[in-house]
Amino acid sequence: MPRGAKMKSYDVIVIGAGHNGLTNAAFLAKAGLDVLVVEKNPHIGGAAVSRNLHKDWMYSNCSYVCSLFRPEIYRQLNLAKHGLQVITYNGGFTLTQDGDYIGSYNDPEIMRREIYRHSPVDVDAYDRFKTDISKWCRFIRPMLLRTPPDPTSFKFRDLDELRFLARKFLDLGPRDLHDFMKFFTISVADYLDQYFTSDLIKAHKAGSGIIGTGLGPMSPGSAYVMLHHYMGDVDGSVGAWGFARGGMGAVSNALAGALQEHGGEIRTNAGVEQITVKNGTVTGVVLDSGEEISAKRVVSNLDAKRTFLGLMDPKDAGEKVVKAAKNFKIRGSSGKLNIALNGIPEFPALPKGSDLIQGDFHIIDSLERMERAYDDWKAGRWSKDPYVDALMPSLTDPTMAPEGKHFLSVFVQYCPPKVEGKDWTDDQVQAFGDTVINQLAKYSPNLKDLIEHVEIRTPREIESEVGLTEGNIFQGELTLDQLLFNRPFPGYAQYRGPVQGMYMCGSATHPGGGVMAAPGANAAREILMDLKLGNTVPEDEGDD
Amino acid sequence: MSSQGLAKEHYEMGLKKTPFYSRQKELDIMNEWHRWSGYTVPNVLNDVTFEYFAIRNSASVFDITPMAKYRIKGPDALDFMNRLLTRDMTKLRVGRVGYSVWCDDEGMVIDDGTVFRTSENEYLLCAQERQLETLKRNALGFDISFDDVSDDIAALSFQGPLTCTILKKVGFEGIDQLKMFDLKEFAFAGTTVMISRTGYTGDLGYELWINPENAGDLWDALFEAGKNYNVKAIGGDALEIARIEAGLLMAGKDFSPATSTVRPGHAKSPYELGLDWLVKLDKGVVFNGRRALIQERNKGPRYRFVRLDVEGNKTACSAYIFDRQGGKTIGHVSSAAWAPTAKKNVALGFVDMPYGEVGSTVWVEIYYQKELRWNRRWAKAVVMDGPFYNPERKTLTPPEAV
CATH class of the missing domain: 3.30.1360.120 (Probable tRNA modification gtpase trme; domain 1)
Structure with a gap:
């Protein structure tokens, strides 16, 4: 730069080009602000990426399915125009140790018959379960695109928002209100016990209560984790899940397209060393390279630990925030295998030609086994008998693998951030991968012969590549003490950091993880409010 | 027999x-x-x-x-098609297909369909509605034959x-x-x-x-x-979503075919269907409805076809269109759907002229049912310029592999 030339100063710098960072930046750019997103990796997307790591296969190597992404954001940022297409998928099943399975069917009559096959009395219970879950979804969905109120504040806005919450609670009526209060603190096992008698049906449903969390099916709070996985939708079909055509990177690419359409910039290979602060006000960032970029506002899409313990000088963050960040629960509990297959693996338990294989499949047919898998994690080991949420997007999305070949995504619960307190070794990573493949091979005899390439990801790999502390996929546990106005910490739930001009927009903020894009959008709304600019960020369209 | x-x-x-x-x-x-x-x-x-x-x-x-299909052949086949259809059929080469409408003498659309030029003197006409009598009436004086090949x-x-x-x-x-x-x-x-x-x-x-x-x-x-x-x-339901998402008209749903329309003002001209590009008034030969269409072009059509991007997620099925919330009724929605790929709440409809210019905002009053109770919602709708969904691959040759 020539001497005397003035360094460009941005209105906003967003740290981290994950989907929330990009969403936040896109809304700010759309409102006319000069926005720069800086990303440490050579590619954008954070945990919403499509990686071409083996020949013609495309891996959604972190997040792998889409449902929670807020439709209002999808529409407002015109992500369809920028190439995003989410395709609903079908099916899903849990395999049993005695060679049977239980399938999930969209058709209500077929679903009823399938439950009847395993437990006649649970058929009506299943309808009751679905009705109740729909109630809680309907209750909680409107809160996703709203900033949580601060219950200790007497500002008009917070009181108004508290009144909104109170009214929603009262609308539930006394019976539902009791159930709902319980729901937030109960375990998924206890919750399912209220409905079902069959252990297989309970295990089939309980998986959503443990995915991504350092809780077992019998840990209090896991019922909410299940709800968190149910409250999404695809095209208004609540609870449905879909694939982003081209892999989860399509979500990030479309968001980047929207950002660039509105004049925003992205710089990759630009990791941030520090958020700079002067007189209690943000002045910009210093990159790993030593380069300084100035900005009036800095938004961190990183999790609360990385942001406050890594990027901010403790003197700037302050003792209270540093302590809260240290105590923030963000436990790594999941691993993932991304596998290139030369054909469709056989599952002798499934009838020939069954469409169920197009959906997600699970291994672990009882809550007891699931809890034992959790016990291993508590002891600092990966589960010997792991739970998997596996699926082959390539059966639906033709862009993921060559014809007749498949990408198998295997999400694994549980996998510890450290092995018995020590860092992972490469041998242990391999052994973890073998455990999972052996588990799958018990149910699919030809699986091993079909394997062409495997990428094994423990919390170590997820943390070092994506930057999620301990590889926690939600950027922090989804327990009541870290939800709503407690997320990430009490007093900091409205997306503002401890210094002027500093904000948070990652999944560590309300309403949490799951590729929702809601934290990024909500943070953008708050920033625009501080700037007294008109709001261009949508709120929930509601269901009434 | x-x-x-x-x-x-x-x-x-x-x-x-x-x-x-x-x-x-x-x-x-x-x-x-x-x-x-x-x-x-x-x-x-x-x-x-x-x-x-x-x-x-x-x-x-x-x-x-089940589509109605007719084979038209003979030395005068081209002249006949040019007489029947509003497009300039001399432009349709052998081995090509054309989308067109055909009108009655008042310039009102009888149907739309596709015309396949299978050889120099032979065409296949595919339509939603039956057209045998229309063909017979128009064949007068042309050296052609026509057959209903719908079932063949x-x-x-x-x-x-x-x-x-x-x-x-x-x-x-x-x-x-x-x-x-x-x-x-x-x-x-x-x-x-x-x-x-x-x-x-x-x-x-x-x-x-x-x-x-x-x-x-x-x-x-x-x-x-x-x-x-x-x-x-x-089945037809999935196709219906796709065709509404693509903003395409359907005879019998978006417009009433002129030959079976009883009430005045209910039939529509090609201009009123937004199909101006199909009408070649100056193609050098007389065609059905030409005189009326020239008049209409000078006078201006009564209605405008609109593709609406409706706010919210409630589909505007059978909704009225208003100039403002609670204002004057200016038209109606003929087809509506949630478009799963375009991610838009789309509606096709008709408004009285001069309403409904591209980019303008109109209102729709939407009725929808939740657990047996009817609700009502007013929603803004923006008039779109062209289809809601128009992927590159539609026209790309050769198409991409996936």
Whole structure:
């Protein structure tokens, strides 16, 4: 730069080009602000990426399915125009140790018959379960695109928002209100016990209560984790899940397209060393390279630990925030295998030609086994008998693998951030991968012969590549003490950091993880409010 | 026996079955069928959502056998078609397909359809409604013959991003060179199949025309070649979403065909359907409705066809259109759907002139039901410029593999 030339100063710098960072930046750019997103990796997307790591296969190597992404954001940022297409998928099943399975069917009559096959009395219970879950979804969905109120504040806005919450609670009526209060603190096992008698049906449903969390099916709070996985939708079909055509990177690419359409910039290979602060006000960032970029506002899409313990000088963050960040629960509990297959693996338990294989499949047919898998994690080991949420997007999305070949995504619960307190070794990573493949091979005899390439990801790999502390996929546990106005910490739930001009927009903020894009959008709304600019960020369209 | 080979006892037959009936029935778990030109056809076979996504993500097979089809041939075939249709038919070369409308003397649209120029002096006309009498009335003085071949040609609409790849695997060599609106004959199972790169989904797709005897083999060949590609048979409901998403008109739904319209003001001219580009007033020959259409062009049409992007997620089915919330009624919605790929709440409709300019805002009053109770919502709607969904692959030649 020539001497005397003035360094460009941005209105906003967003740290981290994950989907929330990009969403936040896109809304700010759309409102006319000069926005720069800086990303440490050579590619954008954070945990919403499509990686071409083996020949013609495309891996959604972190997040792998889409449902929670807020439709209002999808529409407002015109992500369809920028190439995003989410395709609903079908099916899903849990395999049993005695060679049977239980399938999930969209058709209500077929679903009823399938439950009847395993437990006649649970058929009506299943309808009751679905009705109740729909109630809680309907209750909680409107809160996703709203900033949580601060219950200790007497500002008009917070009181108004508290009144909104109170009214929603009262609308539930006394019976539902009791159930709902319980729901937030109960375990998924206890919750399912209220409905079902069959252990297989309970295990089939309980998986959503443990995915991504350092809780077992019998840990209090896991019922909410299940709800968190149910409250999404695809095209208004609540609870449905879909694939982003081209892999989860399509979500990030479309968001980047929207950002660039509105004049925003992205710089990759630009990791941030520090958020700079002067007189209690943000002045910009210093990159790993030593380069300084100035900005009036800095938004961190990183999790609360990385942001406050890594990027901010403790003197700037302050003792209270540093302590809260240290105590923030963000436990790594999941691993993932991304596998290139030369054909469709056989599952002798499934009838020939069954469409169920197009959906997600699970291994672990009882809550007891699931809890034992959790016990291993508590002891600092990966589960010997792991739970998997596996699926082959390539059966639906033709862009993921060559014809007749498949990408198998295997999400694994549980996998510890450290092995018995020590860092992972490469041998242990391999052994973890073998455990999972052996588990799958018990149910699919030809699986091993079909394997062409495997990428094994423990919390170590997820943390070092994506930057999620301990590889926690939600950027922090989804327990009541870290939800709503407690997320990430009490007093900091409205997306503002401890210094002027500093904000948070990652999944560590309300309403949490799951590729929702809601934290990024909500943070953008708050920033625009501080700037007294008109709001261009949508709120929930509601269901009434 | 009548001229159509129908027995006196034809009333015992009920609805006709297309050559694909048994194959569709095998896949059917929904038991939802409807009538289409005397045939029974499925609304949905398995699940509307997955059938819709076959159109937009892989490949979909839809039975269009019930379409009205007429073969017109003779030395005057071109002149006759030019007389009947509003487009300049001298521009339609052999091996090409044209979309057109035809009008009555008042310039009101009788129907829209596709015209296949199969040889120098031969055309195939495909329409939603029956047109035999229209053809007969217009044939006066032309050296042509025309035949109703509706039941003699079985047809499948094969739509979606993987259709070209799958057709290549069936063995239709050179299919990838077909441009949009091209048509070509291919050898198949000892007979020929005519394939046109046409469709009703606004996407990459083809229509396959074959004699009824070999129709089943064609169906099987598509599913065999597409077995790794998630090919799905679809019903009319999935197609309906796709065609509304693509902003395409449907006779009998968006407009009332002039020949069966009783009430004044209910029939529509091509201009009122937003099809100005199909009308060639100066093509040098007289065509049906030309005089009335010249008058209308000078005077201006009564209505405007609008494609609306409606706020919110409640579909504006059968809604009235207003100039402002609670204001004056200025039109009505004729088709509406949530568009799953465009991610828009879309509506097609008509407003009185001069309302509904591109980019302007109108209002719709939407009624919708939740657990048996009716609710009402006012929603803003912006008039779109062109279709809601228009992917590059629709026109790309050769199409991408996936």
